[in-house]
Amino acid sequence: MGSLGHANPSFPVLDDTRPDDRSLPAFMVSTTRGFLPRMDPIETLPPDFDVLESILQRMPVKTLSGEPGLLAHGKLGETVAKELPDLTDAVEKYKDDLPLMNALYRDYSFLASAYLLEPCHERFVRGEGYGLARDVLPANIARPIAKCAALCNFKPFMEYAGSYALFNYRLADPSQGLASHNLRLIRAFERGLDPASSEAGFVLVHIEMVKHSGPLVAGAVACIDACSSRHHSSAAPSPRARLNEALRTVLGALQKVNATMETMWSRSRPTEYTSFRTFIFGITSQSMFPRGVLYEGVFSSDSEGESGKSGNENGQRVSFRGESGANDSMIPLVDNLLTVPMPDTPLTEILRDFRSYRPGEHRRFLEWVGRAAEEGGLKSWALGLEGSEEENEDDHQDEKRETRALWIKVLDQVRDFRWRHWCFAREYILKRTSHPTATGGSPIVTWLPNQLAAVMDEMTRLYGAVGEKEGEGLGSEVEAIMDLVGRQREMLRKEVRKFCEERGVEGAVPV
Numbered sequence: 001m002g003s004l005g006h007a008n009p010s011f012p013v014l015d016d017t018r019p020d021d022r023s024l025p026a027f028m029v030s031t032t033r034g035f036l037p038r039m040d041p042i043e044t045l046p047p048d049f050d051v052l053e054s055i056l057q058r059m060p061v062k063t064l065s066g067e068p069g070l071l072a073h074g075k076l077g078e079t080v081a082k083e084l085p086d087l088t089d090a091v092e093k094y095k096d097d098l099p100l101m102n103a104l105y106r107d108y109s110f111l112a113s114a115y116l117l118e119p120c121h122e123r124f125v126r127g128e129g130y131g132l133a134r135d136v137l138p139a140n141i142a143r144p145i146a147k148c149a150a151l152c153n154f155k156p157f158m159e160y161a162g163s164y165a166l167f168n169y170r171l172a173d174p175s176q177g178l179a180s181h182n183l184r185l186i187r188a189f190e191r192g193l194d195p196a197s198s199e200a201g202f203v204l205v206h207i208e209m210v211k212h213s214g215p216l217v218a219g220a221v222a223c224i225d226a227c228s229s230r231h232h233s234s235a236a237p238s239p240r241a242r243l244n245e246a247l248r249t250v251l252g253a254l255q256k257v258n259a260t261m262e263t264m265w266s267r268s269r270p271t272e273y274t275s276f277r278t279f280i281f282g283i284t285s286q287s288m289f290p291r292g293v294l295y296e297g298v299f300s301s302d303s304e305g306e307s308g309k310s311g312n313e314n315g316q317r318v319s320f321r322g323e324s325g326a327n328d329s330m331i332p333l334v335d336n337l338l339t340v341p342m343p344d345t346p347l348t349e350i351l352r353d354f355r356s357y358r359p360g361e362h363r364r365f366l367e368w369v370g371r372a373a374e375e376g377g378l379k380s381w382a383l384g385l386e387g388s389e390e391e392n393e394d395d396h397q398d399e400k401r402e403t404r405a406l407w408i409k410v411l412d413q414v415r416d417f418r419w420r421h422w423c424f425a426r427e428y429i430l431k432r433t434s435h436p437t438a439t440g441g442s443p444i445v446t447w448l449p450n451q452l453a454a455v456m457d458e459m460t461r462l463y464g465a466v467g468e469k470e471g472e473g474l475g476s477e478v479e480a481i482m483d484l485v486g487r488q489r490e491m492l493r494k495e496v497r498k499f500c501e502e503r504g505v506e507g508a509v510p511v
């Protein structure tokens with residue numbers, strides 16, 4: 001396994017993702033593909049799964065040929081009952097091929113979500129509320145999904161990385177790689193097999209953003225490395241010079257991520273989001289699943305338990321959060337690297353709960369970065385905060401001023417991401433539906449502002465602490481950033497208050 005030769009060796013970040021190695025999980029962390037899977041996702045299943053493949057191809061509201069599919073006619077439930085055998089033994093046969101297990105996990109999770117939420121989709125297109133979903137997952141879906149999810153270390157329900165988004169693309173022409181025009185979805189619920197559709201645009205923009213995460217990973221590791229070598233490195237470039245270079249790398253990657261995010265407005269129309277969104281809701285905190293879901297043939301009292309379960313007389317009913325970009329790893333990586341404090345609210349508890357819906361290696365990497373930054377004192381060293389050993393250091397004043405400016409600029413990219421995100425929530429969701437919870441089960445009005453306000457407050461606090469320390473300040477660019485932060489903070493406060501009043505949301509409003 002490759003590791004960063006120059007970096008803290010305690011976390012195995014790959015340089016070479018070994019795309020042909022089927023013994024490693026599909027999702028690891030690399031300096032080249034960042035948080036994307038090690039290889040392009042597997043598209044074709046072995047012939048043992050031909051029936052599954054056939055159902056999935058016939059499933060979307062609009063199939064690849066353009067004909068209406070099973071979900072357009074409300075026929076998925078009966079097709080699953082009539083045609084699909086329990087293929088758990090076939091899953092077992094391929095269990096050592098982890099990327100294939102990931103592909104099967106993706107495919108069964110698409111089928112599970114479509115099966116459970118089909119009745120809600122039917123009501124939604126008739127202009128009614130979602131009503132109740134199916135709350136029993138039959139054994140021919142429940143047993144194989146439980147098996148391949150366990151082998152890949154996912155929950156047995158659709159997740160963002162392992163299934164819906166990051167393991168769900170194919171290259172129209174393999175020689176053209178990950179170019180935007182060359183990406184297609186493998187699976188879709190609604191019209192997503194058409195690359196010009198809003199469903200495809202929504203998913204593909206996520207993938208195209210994560211495409212830029214390699215330098216983000218490399219930059220983050222290099223920040224940790226510079227910090228941990230600060231006491232015993234006399235070689236040039238100095239640890240602070242290396243830190244600044246690493247922060248520039250992080251900044252450059254985030255700028256690309258944010259520029260790609262901005263393309264969402266044209267690639268996925270705000271008016272069309274709610275029609276494919278029905279299928280990506282989770283079970284946790286959703287009115288469609290008041291009693292959770294019974295997975296037939298699994299989670300019975302004599303089988304292994306799962307987090308999120310809640311017992312009932314007929315066996316174990318379980319509950320999982322739905323897929324959500326909240327399980328993406330890029331922004332949490334920067335939160336951890338810069339040790340951004342989150343408020344002590346129930347909303348932050350949800351942020352923590354989302355952590356368990358990431359691929360194992362992503363989760364471990366984020367934990368490692370958070371711990372290394374905190375225990376190594378990265379923030380106070382970098383910024384020369386009160387009490388740090390560099391507070392009174394005379395050397396490197398220009399370099400230290402540059403670190404401070406870069407730190408604020410990186411935070412500003414996180415703010416930019418979260419602000420745009422709040423605008424997405426407003427335009428794609430809040431203006432179109434009164435359903436109170438997002439697909440991941442967080443409260444739709446207050447949750448995103450909880451983190452957006454936290455990052456703006458951190459910027460204000462740090463700028464207050466270090467912005468004016470030297471006579472020259474941190475430059476006009478940072479001043480303009482902080483001006484904007486002041487104005488946006490006030491706008492956010494007003495908007496959240498307005499939506500809370502309109503929707504009768506009470507309780508802790510974070511802003």
Ligand code: HEM
Pocket residue numbers: 202205206209261264268273323324325326327328331332418421424425428429437438439440441442443444447448451452
């Ligand atoms: C139309 C576009 C989008 C909409 C409507 C949207 C909606 C949401 C909502 C409602 C949440 C709250 C969590 C939950 O699901 O319960 C969320 C969280 C999140 N989403 Fe999105 N999202 C969009 C695009 C994206 C994209 C392209 C990314 C890129 C990776 C992304 C990444 C995230 C992240 C990181 C969070 C957690 C935010 C935080 O920590 O403050 N989202 N999203």
